[in-house]
Amino acid sequence: MSKNQEYIQQYAEYAMEQMRRYGIPASVTLAQGICESASGQSELSRKGNNHFGIKATSSWIENGGKYLVYTDDRPNEKFCQYANVGDSYEHHSQFLKRNGRYAGLFQLSPDDYKGWTNGLQDAGYASSKQYAATLQNIIEKNGLQKYDQMVMQEMKALGKSFGTADNPCQATSDDVSVQDTEEKKYSFPLKREEFMLVTSPFGTRKDPLDASKSQLHKGIDIQTNHEAVLATEDKGKVVNVNSNANTNGGRSVTVEYNRNDGSKYQCTYMHLDSISVKIGDEVAAGQKLGISGNTGYRTTGEHLHFGVISISTDGTKRDIDPAAYLAEISQKGNISLQVLSNGKDLTAQYKSASQSDANVQPDTAMSPDEWMKKILSSEDSGVNMPIADPVIEMAMTMFTSLMALALQIDNSSEEEKMQKATAAAVSKSIDLTPILPSYKTCTISLQDGKPNLYADNGVVQLNRELSNAEINKIQQTLGSTMMNDDEKRRSIASVINSAVVTLQMSQNYQNNLEIQQGRQESVQLK
Structure with a gap:
């Protein structure tokens, strides 16, 4: 049997x-x-x-x-x-x-x-x-x-x-x-085990499509991967549905929730791939409203734009920081998830001292490499390999250590470094041109959990998975206690240079061989 x-x-x-x-x-x-x-x-x-x-x-x-x-x-x-x-x-x-x-x-x-x-x-x-x-x-x-x-x-x-x-x-x-019966009445807009990753918080920011301009971002952008977006409270009413993908916000849904004092909240989900509800529907906490996507004119990749409007008893509407709203429902529903942006919990400042889950602390003291590793080990990483796997563990350790080394010669502020760490973790790509300034481009990226090197020195372009020997050499360099940071950067540059030079020599040999063969054929024809 x-x-x-x-x-x-x-x-x-x-x-x-x-x-x-x-x-x-x-x-x-x-x-x-x-x-x-x-x-x-x-x-x-x-x-x-x-x-x-x-x-x-x-x-x-x-x-x-x-x-x-x-x-x-x-x-x-x-x-x-x-x-x-x-x-x-x-x-x-x-x-x-x-x-x-x-x-x-x-x-x-x-x-x-x-x-x-x-x-x-x-x-x-x-x-x-x-x-x-x-x-x-x-x-x-x-x-x-x-x-x-x-x-x-x-x-x-x-x-x-x-x-x-x-x-x-x-x-x-x-x-x-x-x-707790109250717990089932509230939900975050996405299913997560530990935290939601916010790639752009509420407030003034650089326009993602034109860095020379600033704009007021009236919501938060949350990292997604074509997944269900969820109603946040019981007894919500769908008050608006936009099924037209060719608009600024793309396909969107707005759900309204009433408060006992007569005020209301409206939560809007933008850039959806598909919608599962219609105007007038009553929805429950955790109910699927649609699937996240990348619809709309003003997007740089898939994400959920989650916006919240507060409507007072006299009908006055005001855009509020969604982190404040999420802090409220997390306390009411005993939700322990964090809302992290560049290593900080956006809801922490809005939670009262009576926060029910006193064991959850905001991540305010993480270094860029610690923050990157936290993202890479989360549901939002897209690495698609278990963190316990020794191969992916080694690749991630190397990846985060390389990013930390690259940031050390960067004159950016700590906040900017955290932003770069977020971008590197989300894209799973590190720019190493600061270590190799003579190169046009040099990046190491994680592809299916394995490190891939792309280098362009202006003569040849190398694009391949790092060999075990190269990974071991980089790991030994990063873990060395006998080398200072400058020596580590030179050692890693040497590994990359060696790979590029080997390719260049191989291409030169092949070109010379083809030239010789051409000459021989020309002599035979004469």
Whole structure:
């Protein structure tokens, strides 16, 4: 019997119970359990009975929930620990049911496994764009649909309805802590585990399309990668939708939220690739409004422009710093995410001293290379390789150290250096021409997690992946305690010069060979 079959045999009834209680297809719950726990063989499932990879939130911990420290996307992350597997299944269902992001799924039929798996992927349950296909493959290969049909027939025969009232929990769940009811009413505009990366904050800035001009930026630009953008509060009303991509802000959505004192907030999402709502729709916190993109005239790459307007009781409108709004909802919803721009948490200045998550501190003292490494190890890096992988770890260490070395001969202010570090991390490219001033261009970039060198000395152009020997030489140089910074820069310049000269000699040899062959052919013709 395969590991998958053993898992199904052991936990099918758990999944069927969740289907009765919450209307979640048993086939989908089983497939997620198989996928997320490696058929019950993962460390989290073995040590913590955590079969769905659910992380421990601050409210879970505050309410006495146990947790394990485990390295997943990042080192030392906290994951929920359960007394038994039944608790894990129950908490997984509660997580889906109470999170507004997944509200639309519960409108589907309990046996619509394709609708559910597609919906989970669209709502951002996992980062993989193949998540739905993976779950469907597990379901169909193992015939898990039969468990959906068994429950459907049972409920019909007994005349029972799906829901917790008619289907009390049979599993032991004394240790399952219910999350703060306020927490589910608020969401940040993007799903993130640790922080949202802001590439351009609110306020006066240089025009990104014309650096000689200044402009008032009435929002914040957040790094995205063609992903779901989310409503931030419950009971929001869609008041404007622009489906025309050929406008300044491109496709956009505006959602309005009422306050008890009669005032309102309007949140606008710009440059969207697609829109999932229409004017008049009521939306819940975490609900998908559309997909981020790069539409509109005034963009330099994909991002989400998130703007907030405050409307007073007399109807006066005012553009406000979205960081202030996000600080408010993060306190109300106990959201521990940071909003980082050049290493600083933009919401910190707006949070009161009674901030509920006192353990979260703004990153105000990071160096440029520390900040760059933080970005590269986040969801926004686009590196697409696990940080625990030794290859990508070595490449990132070299990359960040090179950037730090290049910045040391830069006369920019600390703020400008942090901005350059942000740009380098987002583009995954470092300009090394300050180290090689005689070159027209010299950059090292991360491509699929591997360092690639592009150099143009005015005679030849080199564009290739760095060899292991070159990486080791650069690493040894950067890590040397016997060399000063000038010596390190000369050593790295020597590595790059050697690669360029080798190519130049090879091209010269090939050119001379072709000339000689041409002469021989000319003599033979005579």
